Amino acid sequence: AQKVTQAQTEISVVEKEDVTLDCVYETRDTTYYLFWYKQPPSGELVFLIRRNSFDEQNEISGRYSWNFQKSTSSFNFTITASQVVDSAVYFCALSEGGGADGLTFGKGTHLIIQP
């Protein structure tokens, strides 16, 4: 069975600090996809990134970067020079193989950026 663990329930940092959100996953499939979503206070989940299991290259998008390591089954998310607008709940999710039945989500990490 697939599982996603986000061990950090809540993280609070001061603006401009760097912060890393951890995500560890479990799956028996060799083909799978990993996702990160952001849920701001307004409630709508916003898609941030998707990676497939065959592409371990790290990705950077502005202040956001993602570190995918199959050896440790982790897909961590780093925000550099955090801003107050980054305050949100962040979810890591997994889709196995065919992926027809949606995503399995972690419980989320509530990130608080203090001014």
Next chain:
Amino acid sequence: DVKVTQSSRYLVKRTGEKVFLECVQDMDHENMFWYRQDPGLGLRLIYFSYDVKMKEKGDIPEGYSVSREKKERFSLILESASTNQTSMYLCASRAVSGQGINSPLHFGNGTRLTVT
């Protein structure tokens, strides 16, 4: 831009009532999903639909049913609402792309249901 619209942002219902939560997407997506979100539990899949008139149980289908008579609309039905169904309900849709069906889910704003 994909638009997933949930008909109500907030809903208050009484125990035992039959409740309908409506979701409409405007991008001709084949797959649609209903999740519920609870503090400390994350998102849990209730039901999903591959296409019109098709439905599959998710991880927590008990007490719920769904209807998908048209491709753009996916309804979640609480046959007899109970207080433990007080939650945030999130609808999502997804295109089945040529490269496989692991494309991202697009979510609506959610319906916060309170059952008293």
